[in-house]
Amino acid sequence: METNPHCLDTLRKLAHGLDPRTGQALPGGDACQAPEVIRALFQAIQALEAQGKVRPSPEQAGKPWNEEEEQALLQRFDEGEPVTAIARAHGRTTGAIRARLVQCGRL
Structure with a gap:
């Protein structure tokens, strides 16, 4: 299974306590701030990186069409x-x- 780097970036932001949509710090009571969730996120990141099958996003991915x-x-x-x-x-x-x-x- 190949992993899109955007997915890894999202997991990294969550693991570091950031909202991946805005880049702002997550509120203290957010489920992603719980230690067991943070550990799980880092383990998921590590497992995906270890696979070595990170698929780059296409050059125009997410850009508007003209x-x-x-x-x-x-x-x-x-x-x-x-x-x-x-x-x-x-x-x-x-x-x-x-x-x-x-x-x-x-x-």
Whole structure:
């Protein structure tokens, strides 16, 4: 199983008492502040890192789509290009490609 580095980053922030969404300190009563949860988070991080199978995020992952990129996506899809090839060409995940195709009414 490959692990996305974004997932590891989220676990690291939680283990260090930070809200991964904002970077702000978690409130003292938050469940992630409990010692047993912190230990579990660090063990999970260590186990994932030991696997050595951290998959880098695609270059454009999470970035907004522009009109030009969307048109190129639709053209490739309409020409029958496989979603995996489209994803590689656009630097995005296959899930992002499928989601955009749904949004554009192609799937």
